[in-house]
Structures are given as structure tokens and as C-alpha cells.
Amino acid sequence: MPDRKTTHDRRPATVLAHSGRNHGENRYFVNPPVIHASTVLYDSVEAMQTRTQPYTYGRQGTPTSEALEAALNDLEGAAGTCLAPSGLAAISVALLSMLGADDHLLMIDTVYAPTRNVCETVLKRMGVETTYFDPAIGAGIADLIRDNTRLIFLEAPGSLTFEMVDLPAFVEVAKARGIRTAIDNTWATPLFYRPLENGIDLSIQAGTKYIVGHSDVMLGTVSANDATFPDLKATHRALGQHVGPDDVYLALRGLRTMAVRLERHMASALTIARWLQGRPEVVAVRHPALETDPGHAVWKRDFSGACGLFAFELQPSTPAKAVAAFLDTLELFGLGYSWGGFESLAILAKPGPNRTATRYDDTNPLIRVHIGLEDPADLIADLEAGFAAMASA
Ligand SMILES: Cc1ncc(COP(=O)(O)O)c(C=O)c1O
Structure with missing residues (x-):
């Protein structure tokens, strides 16, 4: 029997070539339509009131943004993916979706410096306290956990100094203590490390880097598992995060290669x-x-x-x-x-x-x-x- 796998089992290079492709009347075209939209029209008052249409407003998604989200869901093995206008915006949405006033955040010391700045400005003003930890701490992270610790944020390796991190050790402690985990996985990409399959709740990409791949678009992505996607999506919507269709299209084109x-x-x-x-x-x-x-x-x-x-x-x-x-x-x-x-x-x-x-x-x-x-x-x-x-x- 030929080794023909289902969509979920296909190997990453195949996912990159096939996921997020067109359905319905667009199925004749290899690439998705680039839909420029703010207004979306409704068929009737009833459709407006019940919001049963697949599309409701430009910011809430179009076939163009859905194509990239679908491809990333397959690539990451995610329940859902949110697109953001930069990698840093994706990181901010991820942090804000998991944290509230008086919460405690554990942040890896080798993190991308602007991520640290989010912690020291916006999160601090909100009443979130951040403790930075040595990337070599591993299972010792357990000693830094408090009653109000909600999230452990990881990045591996550090993007200036390239220290590796024992990710399974962090995941094991976090799971045992009911704490969520997020990773800036821009260096490895989901091709070389699959955060969600390895028990991390949120997988973040500065899509500006390898997804886009051509230094001409700023973009960020956050992919989530079933447990975290509802919170992520709600915060993403509340903050009005959106990526324009031309940039989404270029990201999808980059993703293919x-x-x-x-x-x-x-x-x-x-x-x-x-x-x-x-x-x-x-x-x-x-x-x-x-x-x-x-x-x-x-x-x-x-x-x-x-x-x-x-x-x-x-x-x-x-x-x-x-x-x-x-x-x-x-x-x-x-x-x-x-x-x-x-x-x-x-x-x-x-x-x-x-x-x-x-x-x-x-x-x-x-x-x-x-x-x-x-x-x-x-x-x-x-x-x-x-x-x-x-x-x-
Ligand atoms: C590791 C890492 N994460 C996140 C970002 C932020 O991405 P963006 O520049 O798209 O905001 C960068 C950008 O250099 C980065 O190096």
C-alpha cells in the first residue's frame, strides 16, 4: 500500500505545499484570492442579527486570512492560530491573553529584548509581576512558582547568545502545577521543533523571519492548543489585531518554500x-x-x-x-x-x-x-x- 497519510499525519514539507489551499468556487486556483475588505455585506437583517454568515467584518477574517491560519494550524498541529501585525504584536497578544492584574509571569532571561520591554512597561502597569529565570534552571523552575504564577514564557535558543533550554523539564513542572507555557519558537520554526505536540500551550512565530522569508513584510503568529485557543482568540479580537491581505498573501507565499x-x-x-x-x-x-x-x-x-x-x-x-x-x-x-x-x-x-x-x-x-x-x-x-x-x- 502506498504511504498516503491523512491531512493531520502529512509530513511538514507536504503540509507547506498543500494546506490552506482553496475550496468551493476558488478551488480552480492554486493560490487564495487577496480580498481587501473592511465592510462585509449581509444578505438580510436576520443574517445580521444572528451573525450566521462565515464573514462578518474585515477585521474578523476573510478567505485570505483563513488560508494562512489553516496552513499554520496544520503545520503547528494547532486548534487555532491568530495573526498579528508583527512578531512583537503576536508576543504581546499571547502575554495579554494569559495574564491579568496581580498575576505572576516567569520569563526566560535570554528573551528577545523587546519582549522584556513589554513586561517592564505594559504588564507592569497592569499589575503583572515578572520574574526572570536562568535558561539553565530546568526543573528548578518549580522553586520560582508562586500561587499567582500563570505563565512560563520560553525562547530556545536565545536569539543573541544561543543557549539551549531543557524544554521538557519546564513543560513537566508547568503541567504538574497547572501553569500555562508559551514559547517564542522563531529560531527553530515548527519545522525543527513542534511546541504544541511537546506540551507547550502557545507557539509564537515572528513570521517576519522565516515564514515570510523575503524581508518585505512584518507579521506574527500565535498558534494554540484546545485549552488556550478560546482565551487567545478573545484577547486577539478585543485588541483589534489584524493583518492586511497583501501581507497575509506574501506570508502564505513564503510559507510554501x-x-x-x-x-x-x-x-x-x-x-x-x-x-x-x-x-x-x-x-x-x-x-x-x-x-x-x-x-x-x-x-x-x-x-x-x-x-x-x-x-x-x-x-x-x-x-x-x-x-x-x-x-x-x-x-x-x-x-x-x-x-x-x-x-x-x-x-x-x-x-x-x-x-x-x-x-x-x-x-x-x-x-x-x-x-x-x-x-x-x-x-x-x-x-x-x-x-x-x-x-x-
Ligand atoms: C526572537 C525574536 N522574536 C520576536 C521578534 C519580533 O519580531 P518582529 O520584528 O516581527 O516584531 C524578533 C525580531 O527580531 C526576534 O528576533
Whole structure:
């Protein structure tokens, strides 16, 4: 018998090509219609009063937004997915849907800095107290739980320093104590780590990165299991979160090729990470898929791949002007925040000031790179030119 699986069992690359496709009269077209809508018309007063129509108002969803949501539901194994206008908006909706006044939040110390800012501003004003924890704490998280702890927020690995996290240990404690969990899973994507299947309640993607994949759209997604989707959806609606149809369309288009892009990002990033390990200017390469990385065993146990984002530390004696010469000389690596697009990027990172539960020593200049879809040999040549400029600066 051929191995023909049902929709739910299909492998991720197949889901990416087929989920969220058209039904009904649009079934003749491969891609969904891009529906620009605010007003939605009703057939009758009765239809208006009973709200029995599938579509009621632009903000509440259209066939375009439903196509992306359906594809993400299949990919994540989710009960439902909410779309947000950026990754940070998706994170905020997830936090606000789980937390209220006088609640306590446990937040990983290596979290994306703007997520920390949400905790220190909006959530603090609401009366939510945040305790940051060491990503290495694992099952020790139990000691930080209080009667009013509602949520443990995770990110793995940290997106500047790439510490891996023993996710099953957190999930086990959270489940035993009746606490919900959320993860910013942008680095692994649901292709390399499946949060909902591993017991995490909310799986968040900065869709701006690998879903969109072309550096031209801001978008965020939150996918939820049965237990959390009603709360997530209610908050998403209450806050009026919405993504325009052109951006939704581009995200869906990006999603179709995500698996092949990630394979290439992973392979090229590993090639370059290994090459960097042999450079005298580099004291450490932070990439959990490298056998030498402290998080490698956990990464290998829990994740099935890695994306194109990692970092390396330069010799502590490297002067600031030499670091600047290195970065300024790169031609194929743009200087830019964000990542996940087809192009390579580099930044000088300073994680230290954004840590409170742990200490990160910023002595060694830390360069974070995103390895794009260029030929890795050309990227290595570009980095070599950067190192040459560094030596003569
Ligand atoms: C790990 C991580 N999460 C979330 C975000 C936020 O995504 P966005 O820029 O779409 O708001 C970023 C952006 O850099 C990120 O690196």
C-alpha cells in the first residue's frame, strides 16, 4: 500500500505545499484570492442579527486570512492560530491573553529584548509581576512558582547568545502545577521543533523571519492548543489585531518554500560556523548544532534542525575600531536587525545589559550573523575580507 497519510499525519514539507489551499468556487486556483475588505455585506437583517454568515467584518477574517491560519494550524498541529501585525504584536497578544492584574509571569532571561520591554512597561502597569529565570534552571523552575504564577514564557535558543533550554523539564513542572507555557519558537520554526505536540500551550512565530522569508513584510503568529485557543482568540479580537491581505498573501507565499529555504540556511550556516571555529580571530562560535556547543546534547535530543542564525565571539583584545572595520568591509552581509530573509546579515550584539537573572560578560565582541541563501563560498570570502580589514585597522 502506498504511504498516503491523512491531512493531520502529512509530513511538514507536504503540509507547506498543500494546506490552506482553496475550496468551493476558488478551488480552480492554486493560490487564495487577496480580498481587501473592511465592510462585509449581509444578505438580510436576520443574517445580521444572528451573525450566521462565515464573514462578518474585515477585521474578523476573510478567505485570505483563513488560508494562512489553516496552513499554520496544520503545520503547528494547532486548534487555532491568530495573526498579528508583527512578531512583537503576536508576543504581546499571547502575554495579554494569559495574564491579568496581580498575576505572576516567569520569563526566560535570554528573551528577545523587546519582549522584556513589554513586561517592564505594559504588564507592569497592569499589575503583572515578572520574574526572570536562568535558561539553565530546568526543573528548578518549580522553586520560582508562586500561587499567582500563570505563565512560563520560553525562547530556545536565545536569539543573541544561543543557549539551549531543557524544554521538557519546564513543560513537566508547568503541567504538574497547572501553569500555562508559551514559547517564542522563531529560531527553530515548527519545522525543527513542534511546541504544541511537546506540551507547550502557545507557539509564537515572528513570521517576519522565516515564514515570510523575503524581508518585505512584518507579521506574527500565535498558534494554540484546545485549552488556550478560546482565551487567545478573545484577547486577539478585543485588541483589534489584524493583518492586511497583501501581507497575509506574501506570508502564505513564503510559507510554501519555507522547508527548502531552511534546509539551505541550516547547511550553509553550519559550513560557515565550522569555518569560523578555525579562525584565529574567533574565540567561540555559539551555535547549538555544533558538537562543541554546551547546548548540543539538548538541541540534538529535542530539535530536528537549525536555522541560519548564530553568533561568534572575537578575541577580547579586538579593538572597537577593528570590529567596526570588519563589519563595514562586508559586502554580502548587510548590517541590519531582523533575520530569516534570503539575504545574509550581521550585527554587533551586546546582550549584557538585557540580563537580570544571569550575567553575560560582554568583554568579547559578539557578532551575530544570519546566513542567507547565497553560496557559502562567497560568504566565506566576504568574511575573509572582513578579517583582513580587521587586522589592518
Ligand atoms: C526572537 C525574536 N522574536 C520576536 C521578534 C519580533 O519580531 P518582529 O520584528 O516581527 O516584531 C524578533 C525580531 O527580531 C526576534 O528576533
